[in-house]
Ligand SMILES: C=CC1=C(C)c2cc3[nH]c(cc4nc(cc5[nH]c(cc1n2)c(C)c5CCC(=O)O)C(CCC(=O)O)=C4C)c(C)c3C=C
């Protein structure tokens with residue numbers, strides 16, 4: 001039976017308090033995050049990781065000391081593996097996870113994949129929307145390290161995958177069904193932000209986030225006020241907006257309560273459990289919100305796992321090395337296909 005290795009890519013996070021600074025250093029020394037030349041980039045990374053260490057450690061302590069992102073990703077890998085082996089009987093699948101900035105590092109995952117000696121590899125980011133800062137950075141890291149002979153299919157993005165959209169829509173409808181009067185609420189689709197200059201260079205992330213929101217709202221099929229906003233701003237640059245914090249304040253001031261949907265995340269981690277559940281809830285309370293609701297991430301929802309499975313099958317059934325169907329409509333040359341990746 002032919003062997004297919006599926007590699008799930010994610011950002012990774014510190015597992016202990018001592019990991020926080022080197023994790024931040026790895027993140028800020030990535031040329032896809034900070035576009036400065038070496039060795040200036042590494043100097044800046046050393047400075048920012050030192051400055052952020054204490055406050056970031058405090059935030060990770062709120063989740064027990066480290067990030068749950070690896071455990072969450074392992075659960076998704078196990079669910080996808082079960083789904084694929086149930087659905088496809090004539091192929092043997094093994095699902096690996098590879099993190100960009102902390103253990104298990106993509107480079108180590110590559111060694112495990114090579115040791116398994118698959119006939120084909122599918123690179124599947126746990127980022128539904130493509131960004132040079134996330135997906136491209138992970139793909140380049142994988143490609144550089146991979147010395148195996150099996151062909152690799154790179155799945156660029158799946159912002160409008162119908163099962164992904166329906167999975168979020170179902171979770172939203174579940175939350176909305178428990179609310180007394182929908183006209184007192186506004187849906188805030190909150191995605192991780194990016195510096196505006198990265199979008200101006202042609203990164204399709206923001207367009208894809210908006211495409212996801214449109215696809216999800218179509219599946220929600222209800223008339224409810226909604227808006228897209230961007231969270232987690234870092235550093236002095238101008239980031240894309242509107243910002244989630246200001247949108248929360250504006251929503252509360254207009255007399256409505258926020259229902260926050262983390263549309264660009266598919267697992268729970270610091271950005272959802274601390275920023276959305278604690279910091280932004282506190283902000284809403286401070287401004288007198290009557291209610292604050294957060295929709296959970298799609299995680300291991302069966303429909304989302306099916307979405308991932310469908311993407312794997314789409315990759316296996318295609319001749320193309322890079323599955324960039326959506327990105328190429330809007331990527332302005334930034335997706336792996338056009339970059340000659
Ligand atoms: C859609 C996904 C993400 C994009 C785009 C992204 C861009 C981006 N991030 C930073 C800086 C930080 N991100 C941090 C955590 C973090 N980021 C993502 C996802 C995206 N980042 C995730 C899933 C996580 C959680 C990891 C975890 O440990 O749980 C952090 C660390 C936390 C903190 O100190 O705030 C930083 C820093 C930049 C600068 C950037 C684009 C340029």
Ligand SMILES: [Fe+2]
Pocket residue numbers: 192232
């Ligand atoms: Fe981030």
Ligand SMILES: [Fe+2]
Pocket residue numbers: 324327328329331332333334335336337338
């Ligand atoms: Fe493209």
